[in-house]
Amino acid sequence: MTTINTGSKLIGYPPKEMGRLRKLLHDRDLPRVTVEIVTEVDPTWILLLCHHKDLLRYCNYWLYVVARDGARGCLVWAPRDRSTGEGSRPSAEAEAAAFDAWVVEGDLPADFYRLDVAAAVSIWKLGVAEWGPSWFADDVDSDRSDVLLQRLLFGEILFD
Numbered sequence: 001m002t003t004i005n006t007g008s009k010l011i012g013y014p015p016k017e018m019g020r021l022r023k024l025l026h027d028r029d030l031p032r033v034t035v036e037i038v039t040e041v042d043p044t045w046i047l048l049l050c051h052h053k054d055l056l057r058y059c060n061y062w063l064y065v066v067a068r069d070g071a072r073g074c075l076v077w078a079p080r081d082r083s084t085g086e087g088s089r090p091s092a093e094a095e096a097a098a099f100d101a102w103v104v105e106g107d108l109p110a111d112f113y114r115l116d117v118a119a120a121v122s123i124w125k126l127g128v129a130e131w132g133p134s135w136f137a138d139d140v141d142s143d144r145s146d147v148l149l150q151r152l153l154f155g156e157i158l159f160d
Helices: 015-027 045-049 053-058 090-105 116-131 137-139 144-154
Strands: 064-069 075-079 110-116
Touching: 045 053, 045 075, 045 116, 045 144, 053 144, 064 090, 075 090, 075 116, 090 110, 110 116, 116 137, 116 144
Parallel strands: none
Antiparallel strands: 064 075, 075 110
16 A cells, blocks of 8 residues: 655636635644545556667666666666766776676665656656546656656756
8 A cells, every 4th residue: 555645736727816715725734634645556557668679768867777688677777967968977996896786676876766567656646646547548758757767866956
């Protein structure tokens, strides 16, 4: 079961009315409500993230795919430093060390990440928290996937 508490969003109100409504709600002593959402991860999402080239190709301006494997998913290099630029890749030594650690499921060097089933599930949770349980079925696009992937790896959006 996944528990997600994203706070409240006031949807459908004009900005001026939203401000008034937020102030009204803020001034009242209202109880906080936690909502639990049970959702299934679409297997297509796992396949897209872990095995399909197009999704990660869209992120190549900040992410480099080092290796792919049917069982392990992907090993990627994603430096937080913006100066690396599109088309950059890690040094051969760093790439080899990361690959060796990835194969034995050891700790990866800095800036290297596993995109596997666990990562796909974590991104799914972020998508549900941001856009609701049907985020993937409603409007999956590369921009959303890019944003969610950055939020998983970095905790924020570094590249746009």
